[in-house]
Amino acid sequence: MTDKIYLRLWRFLGSTKLAVVLLGAVILGALVGTLFPQLTPDTVADPAASARWLAAAQEKYGLLFGLYRALGLFDVYHSPWFVALIAILVLNTVVCTVDRLRVLWRAVTARPRIEWPDAFYERIPNRVSLAVASVEEGERALRRVLGRRRYRVLADRRGEMTYLFAERNRLARLATLVTHTSLTLLVLGYLWSGWGGWRERAVALGPGQVYDVGHGQNFAVRSDGLEIERYPNGQPSDYRAHLAVLENGAEVMRKTVRVNDPLTYRGVSFYLYSYGPAAQVHATDAEGQPVPLQAESGQEAASGEVTLNFAGEGDGQEIVVPSRNFTVRLVFYYQGPSLFVQATRSGEARPFGSGSVREGESLKIGDVAFEFALDRYIVLQVVHDPGFKLVIL
Structure with a gap:
Protein backbone atom coordinates (compact mmCIF):
# COMPACT_ATOMS: atom_id res chain seq x y z
CA MET A 1 0.00 0.00 0.00
CA THR A 2 2.77 2.40 0.95
CA ASP A 3 4.65 1.57 -2.26
CA LYS A 4 1.55 2.36 -4.33
CA ILE A 5 1.11 5.73 -2.62
CA TYR A 6 4.79 6.51 -3.16
CA LEU A 7 4.55 5.52 -6.83
CA ARG A 8 1.44 7.64 -7.38
CA LEU A 9 3.08 10.62 -5.68
CA TRP A 10 6.23 10.15 -7.78
CA ARG A 11 4.21 9.99 -11.00
CA PHE A 12 2.23 13.07 -9.99
CA LEU A 13 5.37 15.08 -9.23
CA GLY A 14 6.94 14.00 -12.52
CA SER A 15 3.81 14.67 -14.58
CA THR A 16 4.12 16.80 -17.69
CA LYS A 17 0.64 18.17 -16.98
CA LEU A 18 1.83 19.35 -13.56
CA ALA A 19 4.81 21.06 -15.21
CA VAL A 20 2.50 22.91 -17.61
CA VAL A 21 0.21 24.00 -14.75
CA LEU A 22 3.17 25.17 -12.65
CA LEU A 23 4.72 27.11 -15.53
CA GLY A 24 1.38 28.76 -16.17
CA ALA A 25 1.03 29.66 -12.50
CA VAL A 26 4.56 31.11 -12.37
CA ILE A 27 3.90 33.19 -15.50
CA LEU A 28 0.61 34.38 -14.02
CA GLY A 29 2.39 35.29 -10.77
CA ALA A 30 5.04 37.23 -12.70
CA LEU A 31 2.23 39.04 -14.55
CA VAL A 32 0.68 40.00 -11.21
CA GLY A 33 4.10 41.35 -10.21
CA THR A 34 4.03 43.69 -13.21
CA LEU A 35 0.45 44.85 -12.60
CA PHE A 36 0.97 45.79 -8.93
CA PRO A 37 3.71 48.19 -7.74
CA GLN A 38 6.51 46.25 -6.04
CA LEU A 39 8.52 47.12 -2.95
CA THR A 40 12.16 47.54 -3.96
CA PRO A 41 15.00 46.14 -1.81
CA ASP A 42 16.12 49.70 -1.02
CA THR A 43 12.65 50.58 0.25
CA VAL A 44 12.37 47.41 2.33
CA ALA A 45 15.78 48.11 3.90
CA ASP A 46 14.67 51.61 4.98
CA PRO A 47 11.86 51.44 7.59
CA ALA A 48 10.87 55.07 7.04
CA ALA A 49 10.75 54.70 3.26
CA SER A 50 8.86 51.42 3.61
CA ALA A 51 6.26 53.05 5.86
CA ARG A 52 5.78 55.92 3.38
CA TRP A 53 5.46 53.48 0.47
CA LEU A 54 2.86 51.36 2.26
CA ALA A 55 0.91 54.45 3.31
CA ALA A 56 0.73 55.58 -0.32
CA ALA A 57 -0.38 52.09 -1.39
CA GLN A 58 -3.08 52.06 1.30
CA GLU A 59 -4.37 55.40 0.07
CA LYS A 60 -4.44 54.09 -3.51
CA TYR A 61 -6.14 50.72 -2.90
CA GLY A 62 -8.33 51.63 0.05
CA LEU A 63 -10.18 48.72 1.66
CA LEU A 64 -8.46 46.17 -0.57
CA PHE A 65 -4.99 47.16 0.66
CA GLY A 66 -5.01 44.72 3.60
CA LEU A 67 -6.03 41.81 1.37
CA TYR A 68 -3.47 42.64 -1.30
CA ARG A 69 -0.71 42.96 1.28
CA ALA A 70 -1.69 39.67 2.97
CA LEU A 71 -1.49 37.96 -0.43
CA GLY A 72 1.99 39.39 -0.97
CA LEU A 73 0.99 41.26 -4.12
CA PHE A 74 3.33 44.16 -3.29
CA ASP A 75 6.34 41.83 -3.06
CA VAL A 76 5.34 38.97 -5.35
CA TYR A 77 8.78 37.50 -5.97
CA HIS A 78 9.43 37.03 -2.25
CA SER A 79 5.90 35.98 -1.28
CA PRO A 80 5.46 32.47 0.20
CA TRP A 81 3.09 31.32 -2.55
CA PHE A 82 5.42 32.37 -5.37
CA VAL A 83 8.44 30.78 -3.69
CA ALA A 84 6.36 27.60 -3.16
CA LEU A 85 5.45 27.51 -6.87
CA ILE A 86 9.11 27.81 -7.81
CA ALA A 87 10.11 25.10 -5.32
CA ILE A 88 7.47 22.65 -6.63
CA LEU A 89 8.52 23.43 -10.21
CA VAL A 90 12.11 22.56 -9.27
CA LEU A 91 10.93 19.32 -7.68
CA ASN A 92 8.92 18.50 -10.81
CA THR A 93 11.99 19.14 -12.96
CA VAL A 94 14.18 16.92 -10.77
CA VAL A 95 11.67 14.04 -10.84
CA CYS A 96 11.28 14.32 -14.64
CA THR A 97 15.07 14.31 -15.01
CA VAL A 98 15.48 11.24 -12.81
CA ASP A 99 12.74 9.42 -14.75
CA ARG A 100 14.41 10.16 -18.07
CA LEU A 101 17.95 9.51 -16.90
CA ARG A 102 17.85 5.71 -17.35
CA VAL A 103 16.25 5.96 -20.80
CA LEU A 104 18.68 8.63 -21.94
CA TRP A 105 21.69 6.72 -20.63
CA ARG A 106 20.60 3.56 -22.38
CA ALA A 107 20.07 5.48 -25.62
CA VAL A 108 23.55 6.98 -25.41
CA THR A 109 25.52 3.91 -24.30
CA ALA A 110 23.66 0.93 -25.80
CA ARG A 111 24.69 -0.45 -29.19
CA PRO A 112 21.98 0.53 -31.68
CA ARG A 113 20.05 -2.08 -33.63
CA ILE A 114 21.63 -2.44 -37.04
CA GLU A 115 19.81 -5.32 -38.70
CA TRP A 116 16.17 -4.82 -39.64
CA PRO A 117 13.82 -7.07 -41.65
CA ASP A 118 13.21 -6.35 -45.33
CA ALA A 119 9.66 -5.20 -44.57
CA PHE A 120 11.11 -2.29 -42.61
CA TYR A 121 12.98 -0.95 -45.64
CA GLU A 122 9.94 -1.45 -47.86
CA ARG A 123 7.74 0.70 -45.61
CA ILE A 124 10.02 3.64 -44.80
CA PRO A 125 9.14 6.75 -46.83
CA ASN A 126 12.73 7.84 -47.54
CA ARG A 127 14.70 5.17 -49.32
CA VAL A 128 16.88 4.84 -52.38
CA SER A 129 18.32 1.89 -54.31
CA LEU A 130 21.80 2.00 -55.82
CA ALA A 131 23.54 -0.40 -58.16
CA VAL A 132 27.11 -1.18 -57.06
CA ALA A 133 29.84 -3.38 -58.49
CA SER A 134 30.06 -5.35 -55.25
CA VAL A 135 28.90 -5.26 -51.66
CA GLU A 136 32.40 -4.40 -50.51
CA GLU A 137 32.68 -1.52 -52.98
CA GLY A 138 29.28 -0.17 -51.94
CA GLU A 139 30.21 -0.35 -48.25
CA ARG A 140 33.48 1.49 -48.83
CA ALA A 141 31.70 4.23 -50.80
CA LEU A 142 29.05 4.72 -48.13
CA ARG A 143 31.61 4.78 -45.33
CA ARG A 144 33.64 7.36 -47.25
CA VAL A 145 30.68 9.68 -47.86
CA LEU A 146 29.26 9.36 -44.36
CA GLY A 147 32.68 9.71 -42.74
CA ARG A 148 33.21 13.06 -44.47
CA ARG A 149 30.00 14.24 -42.82
CA ARG A 150 31.19 13.06 -39.39
CA TYR A 151 28.84 10.11 -39.10
CA ARG A 152 29.79 7.10 -37.02
CA VAL A 153 29.23 3.99 -39.14
CA LEU A 154 28.51 0.53 -37.69
CA ALA A 155 28.20 -2.66 -39.77
CA ASP A 156 26.56 -6.04 -39.25
CA ARG A 157 27.01 -8.86 -41.74
CA ARG A 158 24.47 -11.65 -42.07
CA GLY A 159 25.45 -14.13 -44.74
CA GLU A 160 25.48 -12.29 -48.03
CA MET A 161 23.77 -9.23 -46.52
CA THR A 162 25.64 -6.30 -45.00
CA TYR A 163 23.72 -3.81 -42.85
CA LEU A 164 25.12 -0.35 -42.16
CA PHE A 165 23.98 2.05 -39.46
CA ALA A 166 25.15 5.68 -39.37
CA GLU A 167 24.57 8.29 -36.68
CA ARG A 168 26.10 11.47 -35.33
CA ASN A 169 25.52 13.79 -32.37
CA ARG A 170 24.56 10.85 -30.20
CA LEU A 171 25.30 12.84 -27.04
CA ALA A 172 22.76 15.47 -28.14
CA ARG A 173 20.14 13.28 -26.47
CA LEU A 174 21.59 14.46 -23.16
CA ALA A 175 20.71 18.08 -23.98
CA THR A 176 17.41 17.81 -22.12
CA LEU A 177 19.28 16.54 -19.06
CA VAL A 178 21.66 19.51 -19.23
CA THR A 179 18.73 21.90 -19.69
CA HIS A 180 16.80 20.48 -16.74
CA THR A 181 19.89 20.53 -14.52
CA SER A 182 20.66 24.13 -15.50
CA LEU A 183 17.09 25.20 -14.78
CA THR A 184 17.21 23.49 -11.40
CA LEU A 185 20.50 25.16 -10.44
CA LEU A 186 19.22 28.53 -11.64
CA VAL A 187 16.08 28.34 -9.54
CA LEU A 188 17.92 26.96 -6.49
CA GLY A 189 20.38 29.83 -6.79
CA TYR A 190 17.49 32.28 -6.95
CA LEU A 191 15.88 30.78 -3.85
CA TRP A 192 19.16 30.64 -1.94
CA SER A 193 19.95 34.25 -2.77
CA GLY A 194 16.44 35.33 -1.83
CA TRP A 195 16.58 33.63 1.56
CA GLY A 196 20.20 34.15 2.56
CA GLY A 197 21.31 37.10 0.45
CA TRP A 198 21.26 40.83 1.12
CA ARG A 199 22.46 44.05 -0.51
CA GLU A 200 23.47 47.49 0.77
CA ARG A 201 23.21 49.73 -2.28
CA ALA A 202 24.83 53.01 -1.23
CA VAL A 203 27.53 52.91 1.42
CA ALA A 204 29.44 56.20 1.35
CA LEU A 205 32.93 56.26 2.88
CA GLY A 206 35.34 59.13 3.15
CA PRO A 207 39.12 58.62 3.48
CA GLY A 208 39.87 56.60 6.60
CA GLN A 209 36.23 55.92 7.40
CA VAL A 210 35.21 52.40 8.45
CA TYR A 211 31.99 50.54 7.63
CA ASP A 212 30.88 47.70 9.90
CA VAL A 213 29.33 45.07 7.65
CA GLY A 214 26.81 43.72 10.17
CA HIS A 215 24.33 41.03 8.98
CA GLY A 216 25.98 38.56 11.35
CA GLN A 217 29.49 39.31 10.05
CA ASN A 218 32.26 40.33 12.44
CA PHE A 219 34.46 42.35 10.08
CA ALA A 220 34.56 45.85 8.65
CA VAL A 221 35.96 47.60 5.58
CA ARG A 222 38.00 50.80 5.55
CA SER A 223 38.45 53.27 2.70
CA ASP A 224 42.09 54.19 2.21
CA GLY A 225 41.51 56.75 -0.52
CA LEU A 226 40.59 57.15 -4.17
CA GLU A 227 42.76 57.59 -7.25
CA ILE A 228 41.48 59.22 -10.44
CA GLU A 229 43.19 59.23 -13.84
CA ARG A 230 42.09 61.90 -16.29
CA TYR A 231 42.18 62.63 -20.00
CA PRO A 232 43.99 65.77 -21.17
CA ASN A 233 40.65 67.63 -21.17
CA GLY A 234 40.19 66.86 -17.48
CA GLN A 235 37.49 64.21 -17.82
CA PRO A 236 38.02 61.06 -15.69
CA SER A 237 39.43 58.09 -17.64
CA ASP A 238 39.65 55.64 -14.73
CA TYR A 239 39.15 55.61 -11.00
CA ARG A 240 39.99 53.08 -8.33
CA ALA A 241 39.59 52.85 -4.58
CA HIS A 242 41.89 51.31 -1.99
CA LEU A 243 40.02 49.16 0.53
CA ALA A 244 41.17 47.25 3.60
CA VAL A 245 39.29 44.57 5.54
CA LEU A 246 39.50 44.77 9.33
CA GLU A 247 38.75 41.87 11.64
CA ASN A 248 38.97 42.39 15.41
CA GLY A 249 40.72 45.67 14.67
CA ALA A 250 43.49 44.05 12.61
CA GLU A 251 43.90 44.40 8.86
CA VAL A 252 43.44 40.99 7.21
CA MET A 253 43.05 41.88 3.54
CA ARG A 254 43.68 44.74 1.16
CA LYS A 255 42.70 45.33 -2.46
CA THR A 256 42.44 48.09 -5.05
CA VAL A 257 38.93 47.87 -6.52
CA ARG A 258 37.55 49.18 -9.78
CA VAL A 259 34.09 49.13 -11.30
CA ASN A 260 33.05 45.46 -11.73
CA ASP A 261 36.23 44.30 -9.96
CA PRO A 262 35.14 44.02 -6.32
CA LEU A 263 36.85 43.02 -3.12
CA THR A 264 35.29 39.80 -1.82
CA TYR A 265 35.80 38.49 1.69
CA ARG A 266 33.85 35.65 3.34
CA GLY A 267 31.21 35.74 0.62
CA VAL A 268 30.61 39.49 0.89
CA SER A 269 31.56 41.59 -2.15
CA PHE A 270 32.31 45.31 -2.12
CA TYR A 271 31.66 46.93 -5.52
CA LEU A 272 32.93 50.40 -6.35
CA TYR A 273 29.82 52.23 -7.58
CA SER A 274 30.70 55.93 -7.73
CA TYR A 275 32.49 58.76 -5.96
CA GLY A 276 31.93 62.38 -5.06
Missing part, protein backbone atom coordinates in the same frame (compact mmCIF):
# COMPACT_ATOMS: atom_id res chain seq x y z
CA PRO A 277 33.44 65.42 -3.34
CA ALA A 278 33.86 65.44 0.43
CA ALA A 279 34.99 67.97 3.00
CA GLN A 280 36.55 67.38 6.39
CA VAL A 281 35.61 70.17 8.77
CA HIS A 282 37.55 70.82 11.99
CA ALA A 283 36.36 73.34 14.59
CA THR A 284 38.30 74.84 17.51
CA ASP A 285 37.63 77.65 19.98
CA ALA A 286 39.84 80.61 20.81
CA GLU A 287 41.97 78.44 23.11
CA GLY A 288 42.49 75.78 20.44
CA GLN A 289 40.14 73.27 22.05
CA PRO A 290 37.83 71.23 19.78
CA VAL A 291 34.23 72.42 19.48
CA PRO A 292 31.69 69.57 19.26
CA LEU A 293 29.85 69.38 15.94
CA GLN A 294 26.76 67.59 14.71
CA ALA A 295 26.31 66.90 10.99
CA GLU A 296 22.95 66.93 9.20
CA SER A 297 23.29 63.16 8.67
CA GLY A 298 23.24 62.63 12.44
CA GLN A 299 27.02 62.22 12.70
CA GLU A 300 28.23 63.69 15.99
CA ALA A 301 31.82 64.54 16.77
CA ALA A 302 32.99 65.62 20.20
CA SER A 303 36.45 65.85 18.63
CA GLY A 304 35.28 68.82 16.57
CA GLU A 305 35.78 67.09 13.22
CA VAL A 306 33.16 65.78 10.80
CA THR A 307 33.23 64.61 7.18
CA LEU A 308 30.57 65.86 4.77
CA ASN A 309 29.73 64.15 1.48
CA PHE A 310 28.34 66.24 -1.38
CA ALA A 311 26.25 64.93 -4.27
CA GLY A 312 27.93 67.37 -6.68
CA GLU A 313 28.03 70.98 -7.80
CA GLY A 314 25.77 73.21 -5.72
CA ASP A 315 24.88 70.57 -3.15
CA GLY A 316 24.63 71.85 0.40
CA GLN A 317 25.23 70.22 3.78
CA GLU A 318 24.69 71.59 7.28
CA ILE A 319 26.62 71.39 10.54
CA VAL A 320 25.10 72.28 13.90
CA VAL A 321 27.31 73.80 16.60
CA PRO A 322 25.20 72.96 19.69
CA SER A 323 27.38 74.81 22.20
CA ARG A 324 27.13 78.05 20.17
CA ASN A 325 23.49 77.67 19.07
CA PHE A 326 24.14 78.23 15.37
CA THR A 327 24.14 76.22 12.14
CA VAL A 328 26.72 76.33 9.36
CA ARG A 329 25.66 75.57 5.79
CA LEU A 330 28.33 74.57 3.28
CA VAL A 331 27.79 74.49 -0.51
CA PHE A 332 30.31 72.76 -2.77
CA TYR A 333 31.58 74.19 -6.09
CA TYR A 334 33.97 72.47 -8.50
CA GLN A 335 35.69 75.73 -9.39
CA GLY A 336 38.70 75.87 -7.13
CA PRO A 337 37.27 73.56 -5.77
CA SER A 338 35.72 75.69 -3.06
CA LEU A 339 33.06 75.85 -0.38
CA PHE A 340 30.64 78.67 0.27
CA VAL A 341 30.06 78.85 4.03
CA GLN A 342 27.12 80.57 5.72
CA ALA A 343 26.25 80.64 9.45
CA THR A 344 22.77 81.24 10.89
CA ARG A 345 21.68 81.42 14.52
CA SER A 346 18.76 79.26 15.63
CA GLY A 347 15.44 81.04 15.14
CA GLU A 348 16.93 83.70 12.85
CA ALA A 349 16.61 83.87 9.06
CA ARG A 350 19.46 86.28 8.31
CA PRO A 351 23.00 84.81 8.37
CA PHE A 352 25.50 86.47 10.67
CA GLY A 353 28.64 85.14 8.99
CA SER A 354 29.69 83.87 5.56
CA GLY A 355 32.63 83.39 3.23
CA SER A 356 34.26 81.20 0.57
CA VAL A 357 37.14 78.88 1.35
CA ARG A 358 39.40 76.55 -0.59
CA GLU A 359 41.51 73.54 0.34
CA GLY A 360 43.45 74.13 3.56
CA GLU A 361 41.90 77.53 4.27
CA SER A 362 40.13 78.49 7.50
CA LEU A 363 37.21 80.73 8.38
CA LYS A 364 36.34 82.24 11.76
CA ILE A 365 32.69 82.50 12.74
CA GLY A 366 32.14 84.09 16.12
CA ASP A 367 34.77 82.59 18.40
CA VAL A 368 34.96 79.33 16.43
CA ALA A 369 37.67 78.73 13.84
CA PHE A 370 36.76 76.28 11.07
CA GLU A 371 39.41 74.53 9.00
CA PHE A 372 38.47 72.74 5.76
CA ALA A 373 40.18 69.90 3.91
CA LEU A 374 38.67 68.86 0.57
CA ASP A 375 38.82 65.25 -0.53
CA ARG A 376 36.63 62.61 -2.19
CA TYR A 377 34.36 59.91 -0.82
CA ILE A 378 33.50 56.62 -2.48
CA VAL A 379 30.14 54.86 -2.78
CA LEU A 380 30.14 51.08 -2.41
CA GLN A 381 27.51 48.47 -3.10
CA VAL A 382 27.89 45.69 -0.54
CA VAL A 383 26.45 42.38 -1.71
CA HIS A 384 26.10 38.93 -0.18
CA ASP A 385 24.68 36.62 -2.87
CA PRO A 386 25.19 32.98 -1.82
CA GLY A 387 23.28 31.62 -4.83
CA PHE A 388 25.39 33.42 -7.44
CA LYS A 389 27.83 30.53 -7.90
CA LEU A 390 24.97 28.15 -8.63
CA VAL A 391 23.54 30.54 -11.22
CA ILE A 392 26.80 30.92 -13.17
CA LEU A 393 27.57 27.19 -13.29
